[in-house]
Amino acid sequence: MHEQDWLAERFEENRGNLRGVAYRMLGSLNEADDAVQEAWLRLSRSNSAEIENLGGWLTTVVSRVCLDILRSRKSRREDSMETQLSEPAAPPTPAIDPEREAVMADAVGVALLVVLDRLNPAERLAFVLHDLFAVSFEEIGNILGKSTMATRQLASRARRRVQGAPADPEVEVRGKRKLISSFLNALRAGDVPALVAVLDPEFVIHIDKFSTPDGEPRVIHGPETWANQAVVFSKGAKFVQPVWVDGDPGILFAPHGHLTRVLRLTFAGDRIGAIEIIGDPERLKEMDLAVFHE
Numbered sequence: 001m002h003e004q005d006w007l008a009e010r011f012e013e014n015r016g017n018l019r020g021v022a023y024r025m026l027g028s029l030n031e032a033d034d035a036v037q038e039a040w041l042r043l044s045r046s047n048s049a050e051i052e053n054l055g056g057w058l059t060t061v062v063s064r065v066c067l068d069i070l071r072s073r074k075s076r077r078e079d080s081m082e083t084q085l086s087e088p089a090a091p092p093t094p095a096i097d098p099e100r101e102a103v104m105a106d107a108v109g110v111a112l113l114v115v116l117d118r119l120n121p122a123e124r125l126a127f128v129l130h131d132l133f134a135v136s137f138e139e140i141g142n143i144l145g146k147s148t149m150a151t152r153q154l155a156s157r158a159r160r161r162v163q164g165a166p167a168d169p170e171v172e173v174r175g176k177r178k179l180i181s182s183f184l185n186a187l188r189a190g191d192v193p194a195l196v197a198v199l200d201p202e203f204v205i206h207i208d209k210f211s212t213p214d215g216e217p218r219v220i221h222g223p224e225t226w227a228n229q230a231v232v233f234s235k236g237a238k239f240v241q242p243v244w245v246d247g248d249p250g251i252l253f254a255p256h257g258h259l260t261r262v263l264r265l266t267f268a269g270d271r272i273g274a275i276e277i278i279g280d281p282e283r284l285k286e287m288d289l290a291v292f293h294e
Contacts, residue, residue, distance in 0.1 A: 018059065020133075025067075025070065108257070111241040111243050114259045115161070123157060183195070190231040195231065203222065
């Protein structure tokens with residue numbers, strides 16, 4: 001077998017894992033595939049006989065490429081990942097489409113993608129590689145150019161930011177978690193009666209100007225009124241997931257992992273008493289968000 005054919009076969013065996021690492025690092029399937037493509041180009045130029053652990057070598061390369069992208073996204077050259085005619089062709093990758101991006105985001109968890117996007121590049125790499133892909137701190141440190149101890153601290157800091165800390169006692173948190181789960185299940189199913197059942201009779205919702213079609217803020221009173229309007233958008237509810245918002249339970253709307261809205265919840269006993277829908281980009285940037293497990 002020709003050496004390039006052998007390399008291509010070995011590369012294909014690692015493609016799925018490499019794409020998983022890159023997608024969690026970058027939150028974009030297009031950029032993830034670009035990073036994987038770059039790893040192939042570097043592999044094809046290297047002396048493969050000197051590589052003892054191909055999977056580890058490729059993970060390191062993809063991680064470094066992703067780190068560069070995260071550090072200079074705005075100024076990244078558009079042609080940095082283009083394949084030149086003189087380069088060997090990588091195994092073909094299907095074209096990216098919104099549906100595939102949505103499936104990938106759903107599999108990873110849109111809330112996790114949003115929270116990961118709040119980390120700095122080094123924190124994100126340390127958390128993704130260690131906590132999600134079990135790469136050792138020593139190996140991650142070599143990628144970052146940091147000591148094992150410093151890398152461990154990066155991952156620990158990132159983990160705290162990803163997981164968050166609830167402001168309420170655990171007993172209250174369990175009750176709110178159950179309530180939010182019922183709310184989301186009803187919303188995703190387009191079930192008006194079930195949605196009304198989790199809302200307080202005096203329910204009110206405040207919607208800022210960034211979240212309305214006409215750019216005017218709105219206030220809606222009554223659970224039935226809002227529920228009938230909300231279920232119209234039930235198809236988009238797959239991108240709605242619970243999060244910690246400044247330590248309190250809330251909900252985010254993040255198509256393909258890109259944050260566009262946050263819902264702040266106010267509870268009235270065992271029901272949801274009020275919701276504030278926030279789409280103001282400046283307010284969204286200031287929020288401390290963390291993953292909330294249903």
